[in-house]
Structure formats: structure tokens, C-alpha cells
Amino acid sequence: SAVISQKPSRDICQxxxxxxxxxxxxxxxxxxxxxRQQPGQSLTLIATANQGSExxxxxxxxxxxxxxxxxxxxxSTLTVSNMSPEDSSxxxxxxxxxxxxxxxxxxxxxxxxT
Amino acid sequence: GIQVxxxxxxxxxxxxxxxxxxxxxSDSVNNLQWFHQNPWGQLINLFYIPSGTKxxxxxxxxxxxxxRYSLLYISSxxxxxxxxxxxxxxxxxxxxxxxxxxxxxxSVIP
Numbered sequence: 001s002a003v004i005s006q007k008p009s010r011d012i013c014q015x016x017x018x019x020x021x022x023x024x025x026x027x028x029x030x031x032x033x034x035x036r037q038q039p040g041q042s043l044t045l046i047a048t049a050n051q052g053s054e055x056x057x058x059x060x061x062x063x064x065x066x067x068x069x070x071x072x073x074x075x076s077t078l079t080v081s082n083m084s085p086e087d088s089s090x091x092x093x094x095x096x097x098x099x100x101x102x103x104x105x106x107x108x109x110x111x112x113x114t
Numbered sequence: 115g116i117q118v119x120x121x122x123x124x125x126x127x128x129x130x131x132x133x134x135x136x137x138x139x140s141d142s143v144n145n146l147q148w149f150h151q152n153p154w155g156q157l158i159n160l161f162y163i164p165s166g167t168k169x170x171x172x173x174x175x176x177x178x179x180x181x182r183y184s185l186l187y188i189s190s191x192x193x194x195x196x197x198x199x200x201x202x203x204x205x206x207x208x209x210x211x212x213x214x215x216x217x218x219x220x221s222v223i224p
Binding site: 110 | 144162164204214215
């Protein structure tokens with residue numbers, strides 16, 4: 001399985017600002033995913049990021065709020081823009097595994113917006 | 115979309131006890147995974163089990179795809195087993211979207 005790292009591991013931000021989260025994988029992967037986990041809740045898929053194409057966003061998530069970059073096969077960023085306290089969550093990136101539908105997750109970025 | 119229900123929502127165990135966690139899903143699946151989220155938020159893959167039975171140490175899992183449920187067994191629980199256990203599925207063929215259940219929060223007390 002791939003080794004996935006995320007930066008920062010946690011941050012406290014002021015409302016109205018933006019934060020960019022980085023996801024680095026130790027091997028080339030075709031598909032990367034970004035999830036959000038609000039406090040005490042389950043995980044929800046934000047978008048799928050494929051190298052060389054625009055990210056595909058799930059219902060309820062828009063590019064202006066969560067722009068994503070995927071410049072190569074080992075790296076992606078998620079920006080949380082114009083933050084509000086409701087954006088306080090853990091943000092996790094994941095990558096597609098070798099088996100059908102399998103995914104592996106990074107350690108997450110714990111974001112608090114004040 | 116596919117619905118995933120987990121039970122029980124909360125579980126408190128004495129160290130050394132056994133437990134069974136259940137995951138029901140509303141449609142046929144191409145993938146089912148069990149994860150453990152530790153207190154630091156890290157999601158750890160436990161099993162990839164769209165069907166059949168697997169065992170890994172004190173943990174085992176069974177998925178009966180035709181009846182749309184999966185079970186995770188934890189034997190001789192330890193305090194380090196504490197955390198939230200999630201079941202997640204991929205439903206639609208060709209999709210990679212993992213749909214998560216709400217999880218079972220397990221607390222193992224000494």
C-alpha cells in the first residue's frame with residue numbers, strides 16, 4: 001500500500017482566510033480523493049482529483065470553495081477558501097489501491113476555524 | 115445512492131471481552147472496507163472484504179453480499195482497540211466513491 005503524508009497536520013485559522021492542504025504519496029497513483037470529516041461525523045467525499053484534468057466535485061461541494069490541484073501523479077493540494085467555523089473538520093486525502101474500489105487514507109489535517 | 119448503516123453506534127467493553135460490529139448496506143457493492151479511526155484521526159485499513167471471511171490476528175470479518183451485510187469481530191479486546199470503526203462501500207460499478215457508515219465508537223476499559 002502507498003505511504004501518504006499530509007501537511008499541515010493541524011491548524012487554527014481565522015474566519016475569512018484560506019488554507020492549502022498538501023497531500024504527498026510515495027508512489028505514482030492515478031486517482032486521489034479528498035474527504036471531509038466534520039466533528040463527530042462520518043467521512044464525506046469532496047472531490048476526485050486525476051492528474052491532467054479538472055477535479056470532479058460531489059454534490060454540495062464547489063470549486064470556488066475547495067479548489068484542488070493535481071500537478072503530478074504523487075501530489076495534490078486542497079484549498080479551503082474564505083473559511084468559516086463550519087469548515088472546522090478533519091480533511092483527509094486518499095488514493096486508489098490495487099483492488100477494485102480499495103482506498104488508503106492519509107493521516108488527515110485537523111482544521112479549526114475561529 | 116447506497117445507504118450504509120452501522121450498529122451499535124456506541125459500545126463499551128471490558129478489556130478481554132469479545133464484540134461484533136454490524137454493517138448493513140442497501141444495494142449490491144463492488145467493495146467493502148472496514149477501517150479503524152484511532153484517537154488521532156488516522157484511518158487504518160482493517161479489511162478489504164466485498165465477500166467472504168478474513169482473519170487478521172484478533173480481528174476477523176465476514177461479508178454476506180447476497181444478504182447485504184458485513185460483520186467485524188473483535189476478540190480479546192485491548193484498550194488500544196478503542197476508537198471508531200467505519201464500514202465503507204463502493205456501490206455503483208465503475209465508481210470509486212466510498213460511502214461511509216456513521217461508525218461504531220468503541221471504548222475498551224481496563
